[in-house]
Amino acid sequence: MSASHGSANASFHAIEWHHQSLRLLDQRVLPHEHKVHEYTTASAVADAIRDMVVRGAPAIGIAAAYGYALDALAGRDLQAAYKVLAESRPTAVNLFWALERMAGIGSDDPHALVAEARRIHEEDIAANLAMGQFGASVIGENAVIYTHCNTGALATGGHGTALGVIRSAYADNKVTQVYAGETRPWLQGARLTAWELMQDNIPVSLVCDGAAAQLFKREKVDWVIVGADRITANGDVANKIGTYSLAVLAKHHGINVMVVAPTTTFDPSLASGDDIPIEQRPQEEVTSLFGHPVAPAGCKAINPSFDVTPAGLIDVIATEKGLIMQPDAESVALLLAR
Template sequence: MSTVEPIVWHLDHLRLLDQRVLPHQTGYLTCRSAADVAEAIHAMAVRGAPAIGIAAAYGLVLAARAGLDGFEAAVAVLAASRPTAVNLRWALERMQRARASGADATALEAEAIAIHQEDLAQNLRMGELGAALLPKGARVLTHCNTGALATGGHGTALGVIRSAHAQGKIAQVYNTETRPWLQGARLTAWELQQEGIPARLIADGAAAHLMHVEKIDWVIVGADRIAANGDTANKIGTYQLAVAARYHGCKFMVVAPSGTFDLACDSGAQIPIEERTATELTEFRGQAIAPTGFDAFNPVFDVTPATLIDAIVCERGVIEQPNTAQVRALLGGH
């Protein structure tokens, strides 16, 4: 299990590892209100669907300690911080149910801690289940950051890689840079290096060529929302990886906890896709890289159809060749 702790609860404040400045700096944010947490989520100081949900739960504890009259207002502020990741909504709804059952600030704190601890346990279980699908000497490709930095610890897709490495199964990992925020280059590379996992960085546009010139056994990614039929929303660029993987005979694995499934969404067509400011593409660290005034299309997620997914791994089990019937059979009423 990773020693990285991106989210630390300190009773009267939440301490977040600022992922915007890694790997060259290690900085932390201190959040003392739900608004502080919402801003950290929106600004991507904390990111990764499970981590967002955990942080939001602690944000509601801070709101409750400031006075329960402002609890629902805090829910609204946090819900608006990132629209695509269903874990955020799931965590907020769980905290709301606890509040509706009469939970005070102390009980809400216990609920948030439980959400955090459960995520770590789920990650370890998913790591075990996903690693079992990999052959000895596996060569894998992963996208964005899905490790301890994006979760309560260990990771989802990167957790599978971490578990498989511990079992001696990993020959080589390739990780994408993940434009425009470079989560792969900055964060995934850092986590892989910290643990001595053999890895090489590739440009996002090099993935299909890599699959053409070298055998890749599995593409392993996380998810921000999974529809009832298995369609999966994840970091922009995931869909094209799935298309390239299918063409080149590489298997494609999605790893996410059961809380990432949204059974109210029949298909990926109903998943809202967050779009962010054009300057995230036209500038880099405040320096213009495109002509002044040039516009950009900047969706930060895309949807991979279930027909391109070989396996979805969650803590409850593995869904191979996912479809609506298989998803509901594993999750029931969720």
């Protein structure tokens, strides 16, 4: 029996459990190819996470949970499974939350662990739908929204975080236009977000990352809506590189900023964004494009995968438990205590 999940009207499944194996839609080759890989070991799932076959903090957590269950099914060492999965990406806290939850069962019964992984998957979809409604509730009529990276059914169990809010607001007839930043160097906005929105017939225009300031100055934009990979106790947010600059631009132009993330993305053990480990990815991702060099041979590059947006630049954080307006340490603690 297979369990497959996507947004209510998605024609694809990014993560699918099928007959004691995990199927992942390869997000590196979208939108031009629809390729699905099958996995039966934790180490192979860890490679898929590291190599960006699956990406997006919630989706990484779900995939890791299934990866852990795969090794339980095969009778392999679960401590080793935990270690190899935990080392696959350092910034997304959902990964560690999911692994802790799997290990916390205190059993190596494969059926119990598969059931727990499926619960994590299903709960993520329910959370996405809830935060979609909470986030949409503060968006006014005829809204124009700018989003960054991919935060939809591809990055989550289904429906999406920031894209889930956009989907929900569009269903409420509140959204007239979405701008998707291309999101260098992996172009998740161009390849994935534009594709998802076009699947749902939501009006979208692609924007070069460097054109955001000009767009904000010349056109009506009401909201910048993004996801998160980690949120600290004071409301600082780590997200895809380029988010911080968007928040600064939004502040200058009087545009609201919304971060959309499940409570599993919060890491109250870290006081502020200064404490978040930032993943540094290979230079070649910047100096070449899909294997084709774009910079001179031997040119050095920096490639931080994430940046940190201070809470003071964020107007609202939408979660499945409700909204945090003007986030700070007190308002974050109040919501997490619910």
